[in-house]
Amino acid sequence: MTFLNQKYLTLTPYTPGEQVDEQEYIKLNTNESPYVPAPGVQEAVAEASQKLNRYSDIAVEVVAKPLAQYLGVKQEQLFLGNGSDEVLSYIFQGFTEKGIAFPDVTYGFYQVYSGLYQVDATVVSLNEDFSLDLKEYDELKGTVIFANPNAPTGIYLSQEGICEFLERHPDRLVVVDEAYIDFGGKSMVSLIDQYKNLLVVGTFSKSRQLAGARLGFGVGNTELIADLNRLRFSLNPYNVNSLTQAAGGAVLQEQAYVDQKIQETIQVREWSKQELTKLGFEQTDSQGNFLFAKHPKLAGETLFHALREKKILVRWFNQPRTKDYLRITVGTQEQMERLIAVLTTILEGVDA
Template identity: 80%
Template sequence: MTFLNQKYQSLTPYTPGEQVDETEFIKLNTNESPYPPAPKVQKAVAEAAQKLNRYPDIAWSSVAKPFAAYLGVKEDQLFLGNGSDEVLAYLFQGFTEQGIAFPDVTYGFYQVYSELYDVNTTIVPLKADFSIELKDYDELTGTVIFANPNAPTGVYLSQQAICDFLERHPNRLVVVDEAYIDFGCTSMISKITQYENLFVVGTFSKSRQLAGARLGFGVGNKKVIADLNRLRFSLNPYNINALTQAVGSAVLQEQAYVNQTIQKTIDVREWSKQQLAALGFEQTDSQGNFLFVKHSQISAEALFQALRAKKILVRWFNQPRAKDYLRITVGTQEQMRVLIKAVKKILTEVTS
């Protein structure tokens, strides 16, 4: 017997990356930062804990004010969410009446939210090189959403290509999910005022080391932000808890530290690309904090299992176009050296 509404009984939920004891495993499977939060962030948690008897600020002022200034936008152009997933959920719930379109290889939550909110969905295949061709969306209607750089491929779509599409379709909402934009790409946030139909989603999870705090954001015209707040106040006005607001505010005072860790990630990513290429891996030119790779002499599933046996976790997606690839989070230099050494040994074993 089940009490669940029948329309949800066939819902396929999102499958997050495996969480494990990091004293036993090298964790390269969930695109978290391998670096600890900045010093002020750790201190802010202890201080905020003294006031947990009070509800958090519904206007998120300690984060929204400095973050809007950092982004170069107005506060009424900024929305904060309990992770970027909450922002995405509101967008699928409230801004897809005319349907939505997104790539066939992309962030898995798009499909989940489409089913959850019963959205008329069009899935558009990526090109053979895993790039997004926005002309393929021209004949469709409704909202468009894509991750940029895309996940799990890491392929980046130029700002100009997005602007051209926005100009061709001024009456369609275009959502650009920039979870990985900080790792060497150009954000669309500077174009928010120019294009009323543009909405940018981001997160503090990746480049700011706050995956555990759950803090995401959206930037768009003030009418869209007002409508998002209408949904928020109808469900959960206190969506950002006091501890998260405290650490969000603190990390904005630690931009030098954030910049250092971003550069470390970029440097290690490029080093890892070279090492894997030398081992015969085919890979995309990922611009995220992860790699998307395959090898002709071993299946992705077999390599995934072999690495797991060596206590190294990566991500394998059992999906038609992605099943031959592994997504590998860029860890520290030492972690990636261990990975490369393990891969070399595995390849030697399968080719001998």
Template identity: 85%
Template structure:
């Protein structure tokens, strides 16, 4: 006997990347930063732990104030969440009454949240080269959401195309998920005052090395943010805990360190693209902290398994359009050199 509401019986949850002992594996499967946060950020946890007997600041002032300043927005235009996934959850819960539309190859949580909140979701296929064409969304209804750069493809859509859609559809909310924007492209955040129907979602998980802290944010006009907070205060006012607020504040004081690691990631990404091309891989022009590639002589699952046997984890999505592709997180230079060596060995074994 199950006590679960029957409407959730067939719910398929999100499948996160495998977590393993990193002493044994090279972990390139969850798009985390391979670099630890700055020493001052680590130390902030120690200081914050002394006040765990108190509830966290529901306004997250210590993070919201410097983050708003960095982003060039007002605090009332900023929403803090327990990771960007929580921000997305509130969006699907509260802003999709008329449905939602998103790409067929994108972040898996969009479909999961559509099912969880029983939203009428329209899946719009990407083009053959995995690029996003917003004109295809004209015939859909309700909210539009997409990741930019997209995941797992890494493809980037220029702001001009997004602005054109915003202007042509002022009555539709457009959510731009910018989890990877720091690794390539221009953010839409500077345009929130121009478009009242624009909501941008960001995270501290990728470029700021805080995947384990769970800190995300949404940026939009004050009315949108007020509505998000209405939902938050109706569920969990203390959604961002004290430790997370402490490290969030600390990392915002270490922007030079963050920028340095972003540059290193981009350099290693471009080096890795070149090496994979030399090995015969076909790739998208990823602007994220990951690669999206396939080899014409090796099935994706076989390559995924072969790498795992060599203690290298990457991500394989068993879906029709992506079953021969691997999403490979950009690690350190040393880690990517070991990946390239392993791939060269695997390919040689298959083609000999």
């Protein structure tokens, strides 16, 4: 017997990356930052922990004010959520009445939320090289959502291509999920005043070292943000807890540290690309904090298990178009050197 509503019995939940003891494993499977938050962030959280007897600020002022200033927008153009996943959840719940379309190889939660909210979803195949062609969406109806740079491919779509689509379809909402934009490409946030049908989603999880804090945001015209808040206040007005607010406000005062770690990640990413190429890997030109690579001599599943045996975790997606690829989070230089050394040994065994 089940008491669950029948319409949810076929729902396939999202499968997150495995969490393990990092004293035993090198963790390159969930696109987290390998760097701890700046000391000022840790101090702010410790101080905020003394006030947990009080509800959090529903306006999230300690984050909203400096974030709006950093992004160059008004506070009323900014929505804050419990991770970008919550922001995306509200979008699927409230802005997909006419359906939604997204790529076949992309962030898995788009498919999950379509099922959860019973949305009419159209999945559009990426090109053979995993690039996104928005012209494929011209004849469809409803909202369009895509990650840029995309995950797990890391491929970036230029502003020009996005703007052309926005102009062709002013009556359709376009959601650009920019979880990885700080590692490559140009954000669409500066164009929200120009395009009323543009909604940009971002996160503090990747470039700002706050995956465990759960803080995300949406940026759009004031009407879009007001509607998002209508949903939030109808469900959970205290959605961003006090410790997360403290962490988010503090990290926005540590931009020099954040920028430094972004540059380190980019440098290690490019070094890793070169080393993988030397080993014979084929890979996309990832602009995220991760790599997407396959080797012609070994199946993705085989490599995934071989690395796990050596205590290195990466992500393998058992889907037809991606089954031979591994998504590898960019770790520290030391971690990536270890990865390359282990891969070298594995491949030597194949060639022997």
